Amino acid sequence: MSEDNNRDSLIAAAKRALENSYSPYSKFRVGAALRFADGTIVTGTNIENASYGLTLCAETVAIAKAMDDGHRGGLDEIAVIGDTDAPVTPCGRCRQVLNEMAELGATDPVVYCAGSAEVVQTRLSELLPRAFGPASLSDD
Numbered sequence: 001m002s003e004d005n006n007r008d009s010l011i012a013a014a015k016r017a018l019e020n021s022y023s024p025y026s027k028f029r030v031g032a033a034l035r036f037a038d039g040t041i042v043t044g045t046n047i048e049n050a051s052y053g054l055t056l057c058a059e060t061v062a063i064a065k066a067m068d069d070g071h072r073g074g075l076d077e078i079a080v081i082g083d084t085d086a087p088v089t090p091c092g093r094c095r096q097v098l099n100e101m102a103e104l105g106a107t108d109p110v111v112y113c114a115g116s117a118e119v120v121q122t123r124l125s126e127l128l129p130r131a132f133g134p135a136s137l138s139d140d
């Protein structure tokens with residue numbers, strides 16, 4: 001599969017996840033898809049709560065599902081899409097959560113930030129430079 005087909009299939013998975021969004025307050029639906037080194041794709045969608053601080057972002061849901069499935073590292077690619085024309089990027093909290101998974105496998109995943117009209121490709125390290133992670137807690 002070509003790199004463009006890989007990107008497009010991951011974004012399509014994120015878009016399918018977006019359809020399951022529970023966002024009655026913001027009306028801003030977001031879907032995320034993670035591709036691991038073994039080819040597994042794990043998706044998530046945002047889940048809002050009347051107590052706004054308890055809201056879960058799509059990327060956090062996807063990471064939680066992946067961890068529950070036993071994934072520890074191997075995160076190669078991330079796609080995030082919202083109900084907008086402009087590309088959607090992970091929020092700061094999600095960047096940190098994604099970084100934890102990436103550091104477990106010593107990867108710097110490609111991140112596809114998508115909207116209906118545009119896709120921006122970047123790396124997680126560009127979205128979260130000088131990140132705090134598991135290596136920051138090392139005794140070495």
